[in-house]
Amino acid sequence: MQTNAGVKRVPSVHTGGSMNVMLAAGALRDDGLIQEESAIAQALRDAILERRLGPGSRLPEEQLAEIFxxxxxxxxxxxxxxxREHIVVIQPSRGAFVASPDAAEARAVLAARRMIEVAVMERPCQPLTEDAIAVLRAVTEEERRAHAAHDSVAMIRWSGxxxxxxxxxxxxxVIAGIVSELSLRTSLIIAIYERQNAMCCLKADHDLLLGTVCEQAWAEAGRLMSRHLLEIEQNLDFSSPAPPASSLSLILKR
Amino acid sequence: MQTNAGVKRVPSVHTGGSMNVMLAAGALRDDGLIQEESAIAQALRDAILERRLGPGSRLPEEQLAEIFxxxxxxxxxxxxxxxREHIVVIQPSRGAFVASPDAAEARAVLAARRMIEVAVMERPCQPLTEDAIAVLRAVTEEERRAHAAHDSVAMIRWSGxxxxxxxxxxxxxVIAGIVSELSLRTSLIIAIYERQNAMCCLKADHDLLLGTVCEQAWAEAGRLMSRHLLEIEQNLDFSSPAPPASSLSLILKR
DNA sequence: GACGGGTGCATTGTTAACAATCATCGTTTA
DNA sequence: TAAACGATGATTGTTAACAATGCACCCGTC
Known part of the structure; x- marks a missing residue:
């Protein structure tokens, strides 16, 4: 599924370079899976990411087989x-379900993210290239556009x-793979524990962050990233155990 | 995440203590696999960790099925x-092989480890408990013992x-799971690229590290960890592409 | 009305046979 | 001699049928 509808348009002049990175993103390789399986996996990840599949949703094998x-x-x-990515739980003889991490796991995931992503900011292990900056700018631009259009699905996707x-x-x-997995888990967590009045995870934090990154102000970037992730955590409400118990309605195929 | 809740680890006693510590290691849960599968997976991981299975080794399904x-x-x-843990590569229609990461992947894995593990030292997200210190002391004690006995298998295992x-x-x-995976990949990498005169990955680095950790000298601990991991990297020789091409001799069952 | 047991259905788990693919090796031919 | 070809065997990939399990529903009894 590199037909990822929305992913194509990177609004920059350097289509060549951006394209490459674009591809890399979806294809951060699904080792051990053949193409078709990888596509199905990605479709399911997308459905979870975009909250069409809520935590706890049943995932019957036969039904999925038919759909795909x-x-x-x-x-x-x-x-x-x-x-193995912790976004699905398999209960032997019972079936597979979209995971619904508890508060402890949620906190652990967020703490891990903070630790890792802050470290990446503070001590980058690669020089920042022009291409990379261009891609990042393009992504934030997409974010802004999604925000303006009140397209929450696009917002979630571009934010990740x-x-x-x-x-x-x-x-x-390697780090990107880890971050990618933790990101997906995070968005599951947000789907469960988000406060009602949540500010939809973006208030120009990313723009700010990108600014400091461009200036190579690593310490400051680390601080911003830490704050950014802490804010996400603080907008969660673990008091309501609320398992939203979604139906098995599958709006997966597009 | 009460993953290790049930496993009480008391360091002191020789066999008993070690055994307990043993159990906890493998049990960092193997999501999606049933017990038997998890056991087989662990046996294979062990074989790779202990270099009984070298990089590139063929892993024929039927043969493994019989062995286990x-x-x-x-x-x-x-x-x-x-x-999916990147320690095995599946080539469609060809079979599974123990992975043999190239230099680029090796460097990426080591860089990721350094980034993450240094971050854990510098900014621990849990207070250090007495129990934890006891466990760590027990592990270093085991390391020392293995070193004294020239038991390289035990050394590798306790070091990880x-x-x-x-x-x-x-x-x-969550972080421990990540570190665990990266550790395993590292030991594959070492198996491929280790310099002949390598000092077998331990010269009391861990003792030193544990010392600073106990004193909660986080900055210093971070520095030590960084140096430690850099040393590992510097003891690799990427010039010889050397795929050791091990036979399919399987000394897996014990 | 609640509890316990039992039946039937839906779903997952397992196996074995078959199909497809790849490597090996011997043979042929330029 | 070396390259190309083709048959053979070994290994992986796929499928379909069957077994096992859990769940929901119904019924009877207390």
């Missing part, structure tokens, strides 16, 4: 892969994307 | 899980274990 015009065996492999590109630009592919 | 008295289907699941316990003590379960 695939076989049960293949779905099974995909579900195992997603279980910003963190990923940052990890890729200042860290490396 | 299991079925091909189950082996298949295990291999997929290990592929030290890093894991550190991440668990000062970080959390």
């Amino acid at each position: 015009a695939s076989s049960r065996g293949r779905i099974r492999r995909v579900l195992l892969a997603l279980a 994307r910003f963190h990923l590109e940052l990890a890729l630009a200042l860290g490396n592919a | 008295a299991s079925s091909r289907g189950r082996i298949r699941r295990v291999l997929l899980a290990l592929a 274990r030290f890093h894991l316990e550190l991440a668990l003590a000062l970080g959390n379960a």
